[in-house]
């Protein structure tokens with residue numbers, strides 16, 4: 001189909017410098033445009049084939065898109081969804097929305113339009129329901145270069161980009177590293193993720209938050225009588241970043257069982273803090289290294305989704321009329337991308353990933369009937385899986401292990417000791433690691449047991465953040481003879 005033009009001058013660029021140079025440029029340009037044309041037409045016919053073969057998937061997804069559009073119209077407080085095709089969707093803020101947050105890096109105000117690939121978003125977030133998001137020893141053992149390269153990236157005080165001395169790295173991580181995932185997919189039915197927005201003071205969600213099976217907070221969020229009616233008193237998990245470590249000790253007082261999960265790196269300030277509290281501490285696993293992590297809010301949602309069926313979010317800045325980034329317990333602080341965040345959280349709500357609670361939504365009747373239900377989401381998800389498989393030509397495997405790139409195996413006698421180390425400070429000897437790591441299988445919620453059995457006790461982890469097909473999967477060989 002494409003003919004490569006012969007070069008007019010047999011290799012030599014002799015005689016006259018200008019003319020041949022221009023000719024070469026012209027030839028190069030025409031070859032290039034032919035090449036682009038060829039690529040475009042092959043893509044086009046490729047797409048046509050996929051559209052013809054996957055009519056049913058396209059139909060399911062298009063139908064799903066119209067449900068998402070309706071959901072955004074009903075719940076988005078002014079946001080609207082424009083459908084581009086069976087996967088692509090644009091969320092628009094109304095004309096005249098105050099876009100006052102200034103992006104210093106790109107020197108622009110936030111745009112009023114955001115485009116999404118709903119198929120991909122669905123694939124990504126449904127995957128979290130089966131993931132472990134805690135860094136474990138079995139993960140480091142199974143991942144290629146897990147100890148040498150990955151572990152080193154999680155230790156700020158190492159001062160080297162590789163664990164050339166593995167003993168040293170093991171020593172630093174020992175206290176934070178459980179042998180296998182301490183928490184299970186579907187362990188809880190409902191979870192509340194509580195952000196730190198000052199909007200929390202406009203409502204009294206306290207009791208509602210406390211009625212969840214688990215509550216996840218972040219950083220320095222104080223929990224005490226002063227704020228109880230706004231943010232509740234229940235404390236189960238807390239994601240912390242480096243900056244939060246310094247003030248953590250008074251905040252944790254009276255909450256010895258609250259699990260701390262370090263978002264990115266462990267480092268000296270953390271180590272010193274950890275020595276002085278009895279709380280169980282782990283490292284978050286699904287961090288996007290190098291490219292820089294997304295906001296803590298996203299990470300708390302990932303953590304929640306890896307343990308909870310229903311994720312209710314409170315205290316995120318998601319209402320129209322943003323003026324400045326506030327926190328419920330301190331002066332306003334520099335924030336980031338309020339419109340982009342609001343649009344994305346709205347999309348996630350309409351994909352059944354989270355349920356948003358905020359002052360402007362507090363008064364309406366609690367009614368989730370305009371959000372696509374589980375059945376519709378599962379159908380759309382499977383259609384997206386089949387479509388992606390058809391596009392990448394890896395048809396066939398639709399099972400739950402299709403994205404496992406790397407496998408590890410752990411036998412019944414190689415599980416290793418639970419977290420904690422023999423040289424712990426006196427206060428850490430009270431750490432209640434066993435509460436999670438030695439919970440008997442029979443005590444797990446039925447849905448979690450069913451999932452464990454269906455997955456044959458395999459734990460799944462992401463290798464690097466947001467890629468879909470790079471899972472590290474670890475098989476747990478069960479005790480022989482039952």
Ligand SMILES: *[C@@H]1O[C@H](CO)[C@@H](O)[C@H](O)[C@H]1NC(C)=O
Nearest residue numbers: 164165166167168169171172
């Ligand atoms: C490796 O680290 C351990 C623990 O800190 C230390 O005892 C040992 O001497 C180190 N080995 C080398 C070769 O530096």
Ligand SMILES: *[C@@H]1O[C@H](CO)[C@@H](O)[C@H](O)[C@H]1NC(C)=O
Nearest residue numbers: 222223224225226227251329
């Ligand atoms: C609650 O925490 C805030 C912030 O740390 C503090 O100012 C306040 O005094 C605390 N209230 C109580 C009753 O402890």
Ligand SMILES: *[C@@H]1O[C@H](CO)[C@@H](O)[C@H](O)[C@H]1NC(C)=O
Nearest residue numbers: 256257430431432434435436
């Ligand atoms: C540890 O957790 C268990 C299970 O929730 C609880 O019964 C026990 O009281 C806790 N122990 C301590 C020392 O907090």
Ligand SMILES: *[C@@H]1O[C@H](CO)[C@@H](O)[C@H](O)[C@H]1NC(C)=O
Nearest residue numbers: 126127130399400450451454
């Ligand atoms: C998640 O696990 C369930 C079993 O509980 C399985 O049916 C499903 O296919 C898995 N989902 C994904 C996205 O892997």
